[in-house]
Amino acid sequence: MSRPTGRTPFPKRARSLMPRQFDSAGEHRPERPIAVRAWIVTVSGEDLEVDGDAVAWTKRAVRVRFVDQFGHLDHAWVWVGAVTRR
Structure with a gap:
């Protein structure tokens, strides 16, 4: 799933997990x-x-807010194993 993020070209937008994948x-x-x-x-x-x-999480996934490679604010749900604290 992808959402509009300013002028970021479509194939460069973050892909996000669907709610059924992470038990919202x-x-x-x-x-x-x-x-x-x-x-x-x-x-x-x-x-x-x-x-x-x-900015949010479940047992299976984390919603990450970040600035994409084009300087636009974006967010995506990713698997919990893809995330570490800074």
Whole structure:
């Protein structure tokens, strides 16, 4: 799943997990975002390691907010194993 992010070309946008993949019913949102480093996969399949913030999570996935390679703010749900604290 991909969302519009400013003028980022479509194949360079982050691909996000679908809610059924990460059980959105168990979502937790912290009072303050947590600084993380995460692997993001683009629509075209390019994988990028980015610095960002964890803004929500479940047992299986983390929603990461980050600035993409074109300088636009974006977010994506990624598997929990793709994320580490900074």
